[in-house]
Amino acid sequence: MATPQFSFECQASCSHTQARAGTFHTPHGPVHTPRFMPVGTLANVKTVTPAQLHDAGAQMVLANTYHLHLQPGEDLVAAAGGLHRFMGWDGPILTDSGGFQVFSLSKIRTIAESGVTFRSPRDGRVINMGPEDSIRIQNHLGADVIMAFDECPPYPADREAVEAATDRTYRWLKRCIDAHQRSDQALFGIVQGGVHLDLRRQAAEQLVQLDLPGYAIGGVSVGEPPELIEKIVQATTPLLPLDKPRYLMGVGTYREMAQAIAAGMDLFDCVIPTRLARHGAALVQGERWNLKNQKFRRDLTPLDETCPCYTCQTFTRAYLCHLIHAHELLAYTLLSIHNITELIRFTQAIRKAILQNQFVTQFEKWLEPSTTDA
């Protein structure tokens, strides 16, 4: 069902792992993988302009169906000419289906085979959202990649509940495929199954039969230990087709990304870079630094002298520390620019290493399992 514009080309594979460097083509340009994707939930990446995102090396950015349905509504976005024009980003965009948010953020009233009925946390109104609704909304929003509406079980959960959610996710996926109206949007399926590797296997095998233009592993990073994420990814990724992009949802730490890339994953998203920024923290060469710390007060070096981002090329650690202590919002912008650049550069460096067949030697330290993570 993948149209040529959504083709995935593999440029190189690692000889010691499943890692690969590829390119995924969208109507708004290519995405070179492996790649970290910044999160713009409400049609903006917090505190960062699209021009700054572009300079940070962003290719595909995310937005969220659930949030945009509640505000400002998909009709307005469609009237504006679609999400790209609405948010001023002319590169590729992916919308999450809202499944995860319905289950994690809403006061759920009922889950039925037809869909979910919940109260809007914004204004209390009752909203019905099922697979057809999510796809209709995403068709209106107009992202390049849209995600299937899934049931994302919490962690921990009974095996029976996870199994029921996984089965329902598959039935809902088939309804999403039937509801999907636009050939210029690629619909990705989501592998659920919680921490149960046999359920993950079954879900992956079912999905692959549907020959979708891309596949995601969802329902991870929901509270389970990092080792379990690694196990799920290692067990599930090999079941997904080699000639399609593979997206690990909600994951974006250095180690989690490196491990997942080693297992064969291509795309990642996480709110970490902007969330850390709003807490005055920076990601610097694999570490998290709290820029509020007194030790940065008089530190007149750049945040990371090897980083090409605007923040590192223009300002010192002391200046960032000053802005944070002065409660200046510009601090969040400057740290977000750096943190986004940093995670994109991390995935770019991995891509380059794969192309040069040096992934395992250069990224060895991130490929060892660990629970202490940046």
Add this chain to the structure above:
Amino acid sequence: MATPQFSFECQASCSHTQARAGTFHTPHGPVHTPRFMPVGTLANVKTVTPAQLHDAGAQMVLANTYHLHLQPGEDLVAAAGGLHRFMGWDGPILTDSGGFQVFSLSKIRTIAESGVTFRSPRDGRVINMGPEDSIRIQNHLGADVIMAFDECPPYPADREAVEAATDRTYRWLKRCIDAHQRSDQALFGIVQGGVHLDLRRQAAEQLVQLDLPGYAIGGVSVGEPPELIEKIVQATTPLLPLDKPRYLMGVGTYREMAQAIAAGMDLFDCVIPTRLARHGAALVQGERWNLKNQKFRRDLTPLDETCPCYTCQTFTRAYLCHLIHAHELLAYTLLSIHNITELIRFTQAIRKAILQNQFVTQFEKWLEPSTTDA
């Protein structure tokens, strides 16, 4: 005392008013007047990067001696290579002396001939600041233009109190001149005198005798009615030399600037564009618009289709309205970019009109006195 690098050249004068278009030369580049200067109190213009400021057409930006002395301290700024390098702005910078802030923001303990003793509102420590202190701090900060340390009386105030403050401001100015150590910084004197035109006249005449590289009118926009600002500016400006830049402190509405330019003023600063932005408001062709307003919810036109700023070229009113309602900080950045661009463009348009001898005809509506003001 003006060195060649601080020369002011007049390119054109209006044939019907005192308005003029000129250029003030600083070590960090020229400032073409009349000109609105954005305010960067704590070594940053709130929510706007230096790159965005540059794109907005900013030439000289302001920072504040009082605030930077309290945090992060002038020693750190000097160690960073001065304010330009510290805040990443390589264009001209002006520092206010801190006089206004000491009197308006601090719990004053004592005012003496030597200076002012007050408690820091930040950490409660007792600080002494007199003319020599302010100049020493400003010499450390390293702005292109530094301001004399003045006593700014409140409004309303007894005539005797204003007279005493005006006299003290003059004595303090002479001490500022003696304390000033750097020939690459221009020290501007400040005309005080409250709403008493005879005191303003006396102060101006005394200052002019000192042959400073520039002159400011201070102590306006402190709560008095706009008509009084106009009277003060109209009475005082003609007393200041034609061959020096004239700066009206703290003023930055359309009407106040147009009136002051007609009287012969050159430079302006005001926190209005960034403060309005943080309240969700935009300056559009002479009006203030509240972008929270429901009428903008579905308005898919640019904020101002004639405006070349990034915000107007990229986004719609509906998008800005959405960001504000979603409490997204990016709204403040985008509105600040527009509002700063708008006030700079207003002064640029006046400059162009003066050069074409069309100031009075083109800006007629702003030259009529009024109390309703944007």
